[in-house]
Amino acid sequence: MDNTAATRQTAHEYVDRLEGRDWPGLAGLLTDDVVYEMPQTRERIRGRDAFLRFTIDYPGDWHLRVRRLVADDRMAALWLDVRVGAEQLDACVWIEVSHSGLISRIVDYWPAPYDPPPGREHLTERW
Structure with a gap:
């Protein structure tokens, strides 16, 4: 398997293990640091232990689904559909994979919707 395919698989496994509350499996995807x-x-x-504790203790009945995943040799970008109860959220997650094939860095962006500033209505279309 080439590095891009491996990175892609690791990113999918990250989401699958979070969604499945597979904490030992998730731990196996992460570097110690x-x-x-x-x-x-x-x-x-x-650190892996602190991240696992944070994730295990995260409140609510949350669920994740990959909408889109783009990857190269060492990085993956995921657009996630996140459900917390009846609430739907979008999240963008950046994952960096070390040379060992384990995840070394995760950056979660939780974009919140907002109304655009006035004055550009003639250029844009709202959906």
Whole structure:
């Protein structure tokens, strides 16, 4: 398997193991010193054990589904459909894979919808 296919598979497995609450399986995908970041809250978690504890303790009945995945040799970008109860959210996740094939960095972006500023209605179309 080439590196791009391996990175792609690792990214899919990451989401599958989160969705399945397969904590030992998730741990097996991560480097010991994995770094997890959420830019919107400016939070960073260092290390596999801390990331697993954060994820295991995350509140709510959340579910993940991959909408789109793009990958190259060492990075993957995922667009996720996230459900928390009846609420639907979009998330963008960037995953970096080390030379060992394990995930070394995860960056979660949780874009929130907002109304655009006035003055560009003549250029745009809303959906």
